[in-house]
Amino acid sequence: MGEGSLGGESHPAVTAAELGWNRAITAFTVSKPRVPRRDTGLFCFGVHHGDTETRRHRVKELENMAQAVETERKVNEGVDLRTMRHSAAHVMAEAVQQLFPDARFGIGPAIEDGFYYDFDLPRTLTPDDLEEIERRMKAIIKSDERFERRELGREEALAYFRERNQPYKVELIEDLTSGEVHGARDEAADSPDARGIRDGMVSLYRQGSFEDLCGGPHVESTRQMGAVKLLRVAGAYWRGDEKRPQLQRIYGTAWHSQTELDEYLWRLEEARKRDHRRLGTDLGLFLFSDQVGAGLPIWGEHGALLRSIIEDFWKEEHRKAGYQYVYSPHIGLIDLWRTSGHLSFYRENMYAPIDMDGQEFMLKPMNCPFHLQVYKRRVRSYRELPLRYNELGTVYRYEPAGTLHGLLRVRGFTQDDSHIFCRPDQLESEINGVLELALKLWRTLGFHEYQIELAVRDLNNLAKYLGTDEEWAQAEAALEKALIAHSLPYRRVEGEAVFYAPKIDIHLVDALGRKWQCSTIQVDFNLPERFDLYYVGEDGARHRPFMVHRALLGALERFMGLMIEHYGGAFPVWLAPVQAIVLPIADRHNDYAAEVVQKLRDAGLRAELDDRSERVNAKIRDAQLQKIPYMLVVGDREAEQNAVAVRLRSGENLGALPVEDVVQRIARENAERK
RNA sequence: GCCGAUGUAGCUCAGUGGUAGAGCAGCUGUUUCGUAAACAGCAGGUCGGGGGUUCAAAUCCCCCCGUCGGCUCCA
Numbered sequence: 001m002g003e004g005s006l007g008g009e010s011h012p013a014v015t016a017a018e019l020g021w022n023r024a025i026t027a028f029t030v031s032k033p034r035v036p037r038r039d040t041g042l043f044c045f046g047v048h049h050g051d052t053e054t055r056r057h058r059v060k061e062l063e064n065m066a067q068a069v070e071t072e073r074k075v076n077e078g079v080d081l082r083t084m085r086h087s088a089a090h091v092m093a094e095a096v097q098q099l100f101p102d103a104r105f106g107i108g109p110a111i112e113d114g115f116y117y118d119f120d121l122p123r124t125l126t127p128d129d130l131e132e133i134e135r136r137m138k139a140i141i142k143s144d145e146r147f148e149r150r151e152l153g154r155e156e157a158l159a160y161f162r163e164r165n166q167p168y169k170v171e172l173i174e175d176l177t178s179g180e181v182h183g184a185r186d187e188a189a190d191s192p193d194a195r196g197i198r199d200g201m202v203s204l205y206r207q208g209s210f211e212d213l214c215g216g217p218h219v220e221s222t223r224q225m226g227a228v229k230l231l232r233v234a235g236a237y238w239r240g241d242e243k244r245p246q247l248q249r250i251y252g253t254a255w256h257s258q259t260e261l262d263e264y265l266w267r268l269e270e271a272r273k274r275d276h277r278r279l280g281t282d283l284g285l286f287l288f289s290d291q292v293g294a295g296l297p298i299w300g301e302h303g304a305l306l307r308s309i310i311e312d313f314w315k316e317e318h319r320k321a322g323y324q325y326v327y328s329p330h331i332g333l334i335d336l337w338r339t340s341g342h343l344s345f346y347r348e349n350m351y352a353p354i355d356m357d358g359q360e361f362m363l364k365p366m367n368c369p370f371h372l373q374v375y376k377r378r379v380r381s382y383r384e385l386p387l388r389y390n391e392l393g394t395v396y397r398y399e400p401a402g403t404l405h406g407l408l409r410v411r412g413f414t415q416d417d418s419h420i421f422c423r424p425d426q427l428e429s430e431i432n433g434v435l436e437l438a439l440k441l442w443r444t445l446g447f448h449e450y451q452i453e454l455a456v457r458d459l460n461n462l463a464k465y466l467g468t469d470e471e472w473a474q475a476e477a478a479l480e481k482a483l484i485a486h487s488l489p490y491r492r493v494e495g496e497a498v499f500y501a502p503k504i505d506i507h508l509v510d511a512l513g514r515k516w517q518c519s520t521i522q523v524d525f526n527l528p529e530r531f532d533l534y535y536v537g538e539d540g541a542r543h544r545p546f547m548v549h550r551a552l553l554g555a556l557e558r559f560m561g562l563m564i565e566h567y568g569g570a571f572p573v574w575l576a577p578v579q580a581i582v583l584p585i586a587d588r589h590n591d592y593a594a595e596v597v598q599k600l601r602d603a604g605l606r607a608e609l610d611d612r613s614e615r616v617n618a619k620i621r622d623a624q625l626q627k628i629p630y631m632l633v634v635g636d637r638e639a640e641q642n643a644v645a646v647r648l649r650s651g652e653n654l655g656a657l658p659v660e661d662v663v664q665r666i667a668r669e670n671a672e673r674k
Numbered sequence: 675g676c677c678g679a680u681g682u683a684g685c686u687c688a689g690u691g692g693u694a695g696a697g698c699a700g701c702u703g704u705u706u707c708g709u710a711a712a713c714a715g716c717a718g719g720u721c722g723g724g725g726g727u728u729c730a731a732a733u734c735c736c737c738c739c740g741u742c743g744g745c746u747c748c749a
Binding site: 241409554588 | 675676677678679684685705706707708709710711712722739740741742743744745746747748749
């Protein structure tokens with residue numbers, strides 16, 4: 001295989017594939033520290049892997065890499081990477097301007113690992129254009145152009161950009177000097193361009209023939225640029241608004257040295273290798289079929305097994321935490337959705353009604369209305385609250401075609417849903433309980449790092465929210481206290497709350513660094529009202545219960561997509577669809593091998609037999625590729641001694657051990673969820 | 675949904691106007707083997723779908739669908 005060269009002589013116990021895989025993780029984790037993510041300002045956590053088998057090797061690899069990189073830094077050693085990347089965006093803009101004198105410029109910030117610039121061009125860019133632009137950039141870098149700053153008054157600057165037919169720059173200056181407030185997603189308001197506008201003065205940076213609205217800072221001259229590479233073109237709406245023109249965005253990356261650039265590209269390649277979509281087919285986990293439809297995953301063979309293991313674990317933990325499991329149908333009468341309000345605020349995500357005997361049914365996009373029915377089946381007393389209903393409920397939502405993405409964005413998915421009904425005085429402890437359970441699940445499943453947001457109201461726009469100030473204050477406090485109680489770092493985001501209440505969102509990061517929302521914990525002031533929920537209090541009067549929606553893993557599909565990437569397909573023993581495979585050396589060992597398999601199965605383990613008439617080498621290779629944790633080789637010696645020769649997925653060979661010991665060892669790891 | 679790219683065997687890919695190819699996987703046979711690929715043979719594709727141009731289309735054009743990279747949105 002291609003990564004064979006990575007299996008250095010020094011680590012004979014570690015196979016090339018395993019080492020290559022781990023090296024990717026190492027690089028991934030190392031590249032991220034200290035660099036705040038630009039879009040959130042939050043510390044971004046690298047993906048970690050719990051496998052300790054080869055940690056030492058990774059550390060060694062890491063040291064070697066760091067050294068190699070260190071010796072390469074020369075001219076641009078002291079240059080801040082972000083500054084360099086932003087300057088690279090300017091250089092790219094200059095190259096684009098050379099090619100398209102009529103180009104209109106959007107914004108061009110540095111981002112994690114690189115930069116982009118948005119252009120409004122007379123025609124669409126081709127891959128050949130990218131090459132040409134890159135060529136010109138290299139020429140510009142070589143010609144050592146200096147970055148020069150100057151300041152203009154507001155009117156002067158406006159005239160300057162109007163004259164050059166740069167409407168986007170004009171708009172930026174106009175908006176940002178008028179103190180207009182923009183939405184949280186308007187990247188322009190936060191860009192270097194915007195920072196070029198201050199106190200009525202507008203700063204510009206020029207290098208070569210290109211001058212841009214910009215707050216800087218920049219490198220001194222284009223020489224200090226390091227290694228630059230353009231990656232792709234993509235459409236991007238001006239100021240993130242789909243109603244505004246779509247510009248062409250070119251993404252690029254820039255590093256201090258060619259070595260670092262190569263390292264980065266290699267890392268991207270490694271990330272692609274553990275993309276859940278690839279592993280899904282390689283490991284026989286799930287599939288999509290054109291015949292079935294886009295965004296509708298099918299769990300086959302090992303994937304379904306893996307999923308059921310997770311579901312069993314999930315159900316068990318929920319029972320322990322005092323939840324009651326319920327089942328609800330996949331469709332409901334249209335009036336249900338009218339009452340719940342989904343018809344008015346969620347319809348574009350719902351599939352069209354199904355007409356049966358003059359009654360209209362709709363496929364469920366959420367489970368809540370059904371759980372509310374369970375609550376409403378009879379009058380509830382304050383004594384029986386809190387009530388916690390949970391369900392792995394499969395919902396269907398119409399998602400625009402362009403947004404589908406493997407298991408991470410699908411049209412039919414199963415939420416690990418729950419609705420908690422409680423008294424106001426119980427809210428805080430309920431939220432606490434939810435976080436407690438969430439952490440237990442995440443940790444057991446191998447995730448230890450998250451990005452958490454506490455989404456609260458937009459204080460400048462209170463009219464669009466339901467509920468009283470008092471309720472909001474209480475709900476927000478309950479959420480926040482629970483986060484603090486669990487010492488979880490979080491970011492408070494104003495204006496991100498849903499109209500019916502505040503919420504906590506937890507994101508995880510995928511193999512390519514994209515963030516995906518998983519957990520969500522939302523208070524709801526809306527549905528109890530709409531369905532007229534109440535309980536009879538101590539005072540004999542009716543009271544409105546608080547309601548909490550929460551999904552912890554989010555959707556089984558998304559979660560498993562993330563988990564596949566997290567483990568790179570090498571699942572820990574308790575999750576592995578096949579925990580052990582028995583490999584007879586010759587056909588005459590098949591009977592003994594079958595006995596061993598039966599012993600493993602009797603102990604509740606998932607074991608298989610590879611009795612093909614292949615050589616052990618081939619059997620081992622296939623088992624490795626399937627990332628099966630235990631390979632048990634049996635030949636004459638083992639059959640005689642009632643033993644198995646144990647080979648681990650890491651490549652480590654434990655030699656011959658008594659069958660009973662091995663069964664016990666694997667059973668223990670399984671029971672301990674390792 | 676929008677911008678761009680792309681779709682050939684189960685998988686990875688070659689084939690740019692003249693009769694559809696390779697490796698792996700599969701099947702059959704031989705081999706019975708000690709830690710990452712035994713050997714030989716066979717079989718497998720309406721070239722994503724539909725329409726068009728042409729004597730002739732995997733190849734050129736149009737429409738649709740899927741996929742990939744982004745944007746908007748989101749569990």
